[in-house]
Amino acid sequence: MHSNKVFVLGAYGQVGRSVCRVLLEHTDAAITLGGRRIEKLESLAQAINKPGRVTACFADACQPESLNAAFRGMDLVILTATARNCIEHVSRACIECGCDYMDTLETEDVVLALRKLEPEMQRAGRLFMTQCGLSPGVSAAMVRHAHGAFSRLRRARVATAFSFQTIERKEQVYDLFEFVVKNKPMVYRDGEWRRQSLSEDCVVIDCGPRFGRRHAFPLDMIETRGLPAALNLESFGHYVTSANRFVDLAARRLLTTLYRIKPRLGWAVLAALSLWLAKTQREPCGGAVVVEADGDGGRGGRSLHLLIDVEDNYLGVGQAVVVVARQCLADVFRGKVGVHIMGELVDPDRTLADLAALGVPCREAWRTTPLADGWQAR
Ligand SMILES: NC(=O)c1ccc[n+]([C@@H]2O[C@H](COP(=O)([O-])OP(=O)(O)OC[C@H]3O[C@@H](n4cnc5c(N)ncnc54)[C@H](OP(=O)(O)O)[C@@H]3O)[C@@H](O)[C@H]2O)c1
Structure with a gap:
């Protein structure tokens, strides 16, 4: 039994x-x-x-x-x-x-x-x-973990880098295209979420040793929308980048323009091209979730870089889901009912520890300097 x-x-x-x-x-x-x-x-x-x-x-x-x-x-x-x-x-x-x-x-x-x-x-x-998985899912928990590492967290941004290499079907790419064209680029500063324009929204984020420093663009993610106010942050952004510059460009400008002319116009060609590029160009496989943060009273320095890097992003999503499923089955969420976004529900430290026990560590690197000025989208 x-x-x-x-x-x-x-x-x-x-x-x-x-x-x-x-x-x-x-x-x-x-x-x-x-x-x-x-x-x-x-x-x-x-x-x-x-x-x-x-x-x-x-x-x-x-x-x-x-x-x-x-x-x-x-x-x-x-x-x-x-x-x-x-x-x-x-x-x-x-x-x-x-x-x-x-x-x-x-x-x-x-x-x-x-x-x-x-x-x-x-x-x-x-x-x-x-919203369970790595991103969304663990990403919001990582921001909350960073919050606990400072006496006063001031600025944070989260980024997801991922490769198209492991995607099997073009319908999955359509899913991503749909997400991108319907999403608005937003960043949080001066106490409110602000819409960014296509020309001003790109930032460069350190996505770890495999993905390197990459241009990333902001998204409006319901998972993290409430975090800046809840954590009293001065600025925040939730960014995404693929492993391929063309894919990012196609995803943003081309898709948005084509979508205005006709929904799904050119998707078959762009999806096939994105998958072909991912398979033929030497891009890193899998994905990374990154949090960069700074503030006062950091337990290891002035700014913090958190990184989860997985060579198989689907396996990583499965591991993140099972960590929370196990907590649920073990009655960790006793008394919680109704709708909860995973990244807000879970205890961040416990969840990152559980994930590490399944072979997905969150690497923590402290720096003595604050994040460079202008690191946040203008
Ligand atoms: N949070 C995260 O970190 C994260 C990461 C990656 C993906 N995702 C999300 O996870 C979801 C699954 O992604 P995926 O890459 O696994 O997609 P996928 O490979 O296309 O799998 C989706 C499955 O859904 C099934 N399905 C569709 N309509 C159904 C219905 N009415 N009843 C039962 N089954 C149905 C499809 O089976 P049929 O053959 O029957 O159509 C297909 O096998 C997507 O929404 C994706 O955005 C989340």
Whole structure:
């Protein structure tokens, strides 16, 4: 008998597969692989091959009756399927079946859709953790960890660098394109979030030894939107950079311009080009999450650089998700119900320690000097 039952919806997707493998390795839960194509679920169950621990079950996020049948008896549902328009079905099924919920989805509409059902979640006493993974997910926890390392944290910025190398399908690139064209470049200073223009928003960030110093552009991320006010920061920004300059350029200027003419115009060509460049050019694989911060009373110096660097970013996402799933199953979040963004919910120090124990350390480097002036987007 396994003490916990976990359902992974979207199990044969790239994030889903990684979550399932890490769950198998680092928990003793019984795992049900869920999705729309039973033959793919069964071949994944065979590939990860733990008889008695892994089963396959049809579940379509857009078909409520399939979810109610699938989730019955589960403790935790982990949604890794890109089924953003079906969040209400998935969350209602979790409430009805009495399970907690996690997702790895990045967009704000998911959080808003979940919040609509908050009263029902509260009544049912169920916990809904959204924006789980490395970034979003661990990134906000790293900023909070940095906050704890100063008596007064003044400035911080977080950046995610990632490579297209490990992406398998162009639909995943479309997902990223959609995120970029719908997102607004924002930075926080003088007590408020300000919109940046395309010409003034690029900064250079030290993304660690593999990715090096890279141009990065700011995003508006719901995960970190509340942090500057909550942590009383003077300035803050949440940046992203890919491993390839062309991809960044395409992602920003070309995509934005084309999108104004017609949604999805040129995406097939740009996605194919981005994937081809990632495979043919020698860019580092995987990804990095970086926090740069300075303030007063730092425990190791005047400014701090935090780095999580993973050569397989999908494995890294799986490890981050499983760290929080394990905390949930161990009742660490007892008393917490309703919708919570992972990076705000978790204890940052414990979560970084748990992640390090799974082989993903957060490297901490202190400097005696403050961050250079002008480091923040103007
Ligand atoms: N937080 C982070 O750090 C982080 C990092 C990477 C990715 N992500 C996010 O994680 C999500 C998954 O990414 P991915 O790269 O794994 O994508 P993926 O490989 O395309 O996998 C998505 C899976 O969702 C399934 N799916 C779609 N609609 C479904 C439905 N109605 N019911 C059941 N399954 C459905 C698809 O299966 P079918 O064959 O049935 O269509 C597919 O296998 C994305 O939203 C991505 O943005 C988060």
